[in-house]
Amino acid sequence: MKIQTLTIDSHEEVLHVTDPVSALNAFIAIHDTSMGPALGGCRFWPFASEDEALADVLRLSRGMTFKNILAGLPHGGGKAVIIGDPGKIGTPVLFRAFGEAMNSLQGRYTTGEDVGVSVADMRYVRETTPYVSGLDSGPAASGDPSPLTARGVIAGMRAALEHRYGMACFDGVKVGVQGLGHVGFALCGLLHRLGAELTVADINQTQLGRAVAEFGATPIAPDDIPGARVDILAPCALGGTLNPQTLPLITAPIVAGSANNQLSNDMIGDMLWRADILYAPDYVINAGGVINVAAETSGHYDKRQVMRQVCRIGGTLQGIFARAKSEDRSPHRIADEIALERLRAARALQTAA
Numbered sequence: 001m002k003i004q005t006l007t008i009d010s011h012e013e014v015l016h017v018t019d020p021v022s023a024l025n026a027f028i029a030i031h032d033t034s035m036g037p038a039l040g041g042c043r044f045w046p047f048a049s050e051d052e053a054l055a056d057v058l059r060l061s062r063g064m065t066f067k068n069i070l071a072g073l074p075h076g077g078g079k080a081v082i083i084g085d086p087g088k089i090g091t092p093v094l095f096r097a098f099g100e101a102m103n104s105l106q107g108r109y110t111t112g113e114d115v116g117v118s119v120a121d122m123r124y125v126r127e128t129t130p131y132v133s134g135l136d137s138g139p140a141a142s143g144d145p146s147p148l149t150a151r152g153v154i155a156g157m158r159a160a161l162e163h164r165y166g167m168a169c170f171d172g173v174k175v176g177v178q179g180l181g182h183v184g185f186a187l188c189g190l191l192h193r194l195g196a197e198l199t200v201a202d203i204n205q206t207q208l209g210r211a212v213a214e215f216g217a218t219p220i221a222p223d224d225i226p227g228a229r230v231d232i233l234a235p236c237a238l239g240g241t242l243n244p245q246t247l248p249l250i251t252a253p254i255v256a257g258s259a260n261n262q263l264s265n266d267m268i269g270d271m272l273w274r275a276d277i278l279y280a281p282d283y284v285i286n287a288g289g290v291i292n293v294a295a296e297t298s299g300h301y302d303k304r305q306v307m308r309q310v311c312r313i314g315g316t317l318q319g320i321f322a323r324a325k326s327e328d329r330s331p332h333r334i335a336d337e338i339a340l341e342r343l344r345a346a347r348a349l350q351t352a353a
């Protein structure tokens with residue numbers, strides 16, 4: 001196995017790991033540890049090139065710093081990406097090799113599930129490293145974080161409804177869910193129980209059929225979901241779905257979903273604000289999963305405590321929405337500013353110590 005350290009000014013530590021035996025080709029990035037050891041998932045994706053994978057891991061790890069800060073966690077931001085098709089090269093040997101590479105960071109970064117990686121895969125990673133969370137067995141195991149992410153999205157949607165309409169009830173509220181994977185499907189289940197009317201889209205026909213059968217959801221084509229006539233649009237698929245092409249189509253007064261990096265660029269967030277569309281910053285509303293795995297890394301997993309912390313996502317968003325309104329600026333700008341303020345303060349404390 002070859003572990004090469006890359007020098008990237010914006011990040012504390014970036015590794016490129018290659019291992020011909022297991023077919024592992026991965027980047028591991030630690031963005032910042034001022035708040036504590038880095039925490040963030042591992043994504044497995046058929047990136048078109050190493051450059052694309054590197055750009056993604058740098059962006060995602062920085063995003064984790066911001067997410068962990070806003071969630072009030074004692075963790076910095078890190079992320080890993082494995083290049084390749086999970087269906088073709090996602091073997092136990094590969095995940096064990098990834099675990100070995102994690103050891104070289106000596107606990108400065110703890111990994112977990114992200115897109116393309118399952119709890120079962122993490123079991124293999126755990127065979128070779130202790131620096132992994134989101135496991136389904138062991139004294140502090142917290143399992144799949146997705147249901148907690150979905151709970152956090154519900155808390156965020158409530159905050160948005162409260163801010164916009166002065167009511168936080170889902171009865172009869174129309175919600176369009178884009179992506180019915182781990183989070184999106186769990187979210188649909190919660191919304192259905194709360195009385196929301198669902199419009200759903202996924203490229204996976206099986207998931208679509210399940211949502212129709214189990215929740216009475218109305219299916220629509222993936223291209224039509226951004227323009228669906230709903231009260232809340234919930235992007236729960238991949239990133240970049242709020243972009244120059246979809247923006248003119250959106251009629252929902254609220255956009256609140258789990259997907260990471262929903263805005264194709266920051267200007268889109270400003271445009272949403274000017275179009276009177278209330279956008280819940282993605283890394284704030286989707287922090288339920290990382291709150292869950294952070295509890296696991298602490299060594300004492302307490303589900304009720306985790307649920308309380310996840311519900312606080314609503315309060316955080318209420319504060320962000322209120323400041324956005326009083327300063328007439330997009331909530332994503334406000335969230336970034338709060339994160340940077342806290343990061344600067346933590347860095348200053350470190351320097352002074």
Ligand code: NAD
Nearest residue numbers: 145146149179180181182183202203222237258259260289
């Ligand atoms: P997933 O892979 O289980 O689900 C994604 C779903 O989106 C799949 O069903 C897929 O078929 C569907 N999809 C893909 N392209 C689509 C398109 N063009 N239109 C409609 N559907 C499409 O992933 P997940 O774990 O549910 O995560 C969803 C999003 O939330 C991701 O962006 C992820 O990074 C983010 N997120 C997840 C968690 C978590 O706890 N799992 C935590 C924070 C953020």
